[in-house]
Amino acid sequence: MVRGKKMSFIGDSVARNHMESLLCLLSMEETPKDIYKDGEDRNRIWYFPKHDFTLSTSWTKFLVEERERRDGNNTGTGLFDLDIGKIDEGWFKGLPNTDIAIVSAAHWFFRPIFIHRGDETLGCIYCNIENMTQISPEEGFKLVYSAVFKQINECEKCKDDLVTVLRTISPAHFENGTWDTGGTCRRTSPFGENQIDLQSNEMKIRKSQIEQLEGITTKRNNKAKKFAVLDVTRVMLMRPDGHPNGYWGNKWMKGYNDCVHWCLPGPIDAWNEFLMAIIRQLR
Numbered sequence: 001m002v003r004g005k006k007m008s009f010i011g012d013s014v015a016r017n018h019m020e021s022l023l024c025l026l027s028m029e030e031t032p033k034d035i036y037k038d039g040e041d042r043n044r045i046w047y048f049p050k051h052d053f054t055l056s057t058s059w060t061k062f063l064v065e066e067r068e069r070r071d072g073n074n075t076g077t078g079l080f081d082l083d084i085g086k087i088d089e090g091w092f093k094g095l096p097n098t099d100i101a102i103v104s105a106a107h108w109f110f111r112p113i114f115i116h117r118g119d120e121t122l123g124c125i126y127c128n129i130e131n132m133t134q135i136s137p138e139e140g141f142k143l144v145y146s147a148v149f150k151q152i153n154e155c156e157k158c159k160d161d162l163v164t165v166l167r168t169i170s171p172a173h174f175e176n177g178t179w180d181t182g183g184t185c186r187r188t189s190p191f192g193e194n195q196i197d198l199q200s201n202e203m204k205i206r207k208s209q210i211e212q213l214e215g216i217t218t219k220r221n222n223k224a225k226k227f228a229v230l231d232v233t234r235v236m237l238m239r240p241d242g243h244p245n246g247y248w249g250n251k252w253m254k255g256y257n258d259c260v261h262w263c264l265p266g267p268i269d270a271w272n273e274f275l276m277a278i279i280r281q282l283r
Helices: 013-027 137-153 201-219 233-237 269-282
Strands: 006-011 033-037 044-048 053-059 064-070 076-087 100-103 113-117 120-125 163-167 226-230
Touching (some): 006 013, 013 269, 076 137, 120 137, 137 163, 137 201, 163 269
């Protein structure tokens, strides 16, 4: 099904988490060669020679061009400027050599962000600045994902049969605080359907992501390119028991709990069952 193909997971560290799940599953069939790692270990490429299959991850916070504002000491302020008129070339430059792209980025959006289109400032997320248009996170997702899918659809250098899969936002499960105020995720069993909030912010963002993909698929001229949705949001809302919590082993973040990423093996492995079903259907 993926023999001779190149698959890339494009997004933040949860995209990397997803790729590592697939890497582990495929490694039971064939041991891959680790052929590339950048200096920060954010971009990786693995090759399965028997199947001529390349698996990679391409790091990007927001999918579009971004810049973090710096203070007088050149220290990052945590406040970002995004230009939805420009794609993040860090990942986009590799798209023409890709057969299957799994696109996702979400968890960096929950911070102060100014959104621009070229020289025009459209507004800001979480800024509360006088005379500045306030943009909700879900509206910010709409602006970014609409621009990203448009760029992919119009990519002239990309393969005609490129498959782009949107992986919807996966929820965090912090309780009794946020990531930086002592929040934890200590549950040891899943939620039932009656325990999840279908009006949650994650479900609203999921809706905005899917709407942008549907908007492209109804307008596009190149029918050879394929687009699909890997919808994980609702099912993962039910898995507060699937995170590392305090056992993630990050030496730079001691004292903090990880309720964003997923244990391996764990619930995230199901994403790849869904992914393979989508690819099988499209091809």
